[in-house]
Amino acid sequence: MATAVARYTAAAVTDRGRKRPSNEDAFGFSVEAGVYVVCDGMGGAAAGEIASSLAVDEILRLLKERKPENESPLPGAAETAVTAANEAIFSRAQRNHRLNGMGTTLVVMATQDQHVWILNIGDSRCYLMHKGKLQQLTLDHSLVEEQVRLGRMTPREALHSPLKNVITRALGTQSQVTPDIFELEAEPGDLFLLCSDGLTRELPDNTIETLLNGEMPLEALAAQLVEAAKKAGGHDNITCMLVRAEA
Numbered sequence: 001m002a003t004a005v006a007r008y009t010a011a012a013v014t015d016r017g018r019k020r021p022s023n024e025d026a027f028g029f030s031v032e033a034g035v036y037v038v039c040d041g042m043g044g045a046a047a048g049e050i051a052s053s054l055a056v057d058e059i060l061r062l063l064k065e066r067k068p069e070n071e072s073p074l075p076g077a078a079e080t081a082v083t084a085a086n087e088a089i090f091s092r093a094q095r096n097h098r099l100n101g102m103g104t105t106l107v108v109m110a111t112q113d114q115h116v117w118i119l120n121i122g123d124s125r126c127y128l129m130h131k132g133k134l135q136q137l138t139l140d141h142s143l144v145e146e147q148v149r150l151g152r153m154t155p156r157e158a159l160h161s162p163l164k165n166v167i168t169r170a171l172g173t174q175s176q177v178t179p180d181i182f183e184l185e186a187e188p189g190d191l192f193l194l195c196s197d198g199l200t201r202e203l204p205d206n207t208i209e210t211l212l213n214g215e216m217p218l219e220a221l222a223a224q225l226v227e228a229a230k231k232a233g234g235h236d237n238i239t240c241m242l243v244r245a246e247a
């Protein structure tokens, strides 16, 4: 019989990168509440930073306040928190014209024992390392990735396309948004990576897989990924969050 997942451990590292003047990525997690969030904001001036940190704060706050015994099951609560974060960003942008159009990507991991739910909007990703193999769990809501999935563009063309920054779904830019939701069962030893595109644009999946197979503490592993992305160019802000299911 497989051993049960008893707990999760987590660590995250974010970095401005080598080209951008500021860091518009944001992250937050609560192991106790079973919630892990990475956001990559967009918008002029400071708007991107405001959107991404609003989203992280709102989702963490709502899921930490949740009382599991008398409230809706976790996946529903996580979806409600995403809706609330969308409204918080959207209404703030409506009230302040300098923040008009701000938004953020979002990837959320919610855990309850071995049950894991991943919610995503935009092109921040969640990967799973299972028995040393890396697999991407989320699908990017980006113009080029959608073209690749339709067979109209090769992955190589997507990487070099002038449209590669266009995302087709964002949190906070419209009054309503729907995340994709993926559900799976974790096994002890499984390692989840939540990251912004500043990592995945710089490093191919096989490099990420090799680095994640290194035997070191989570914090050092996350820092190593960020350093590799900076060395590969560091064109964008980089955020890596690692969550490990433990026996």
Ligand code: CA
Residues within 6 Å of the ligand: 040, 196, 197, 198, 236, 237
């Ligand atoms: Ca980015």
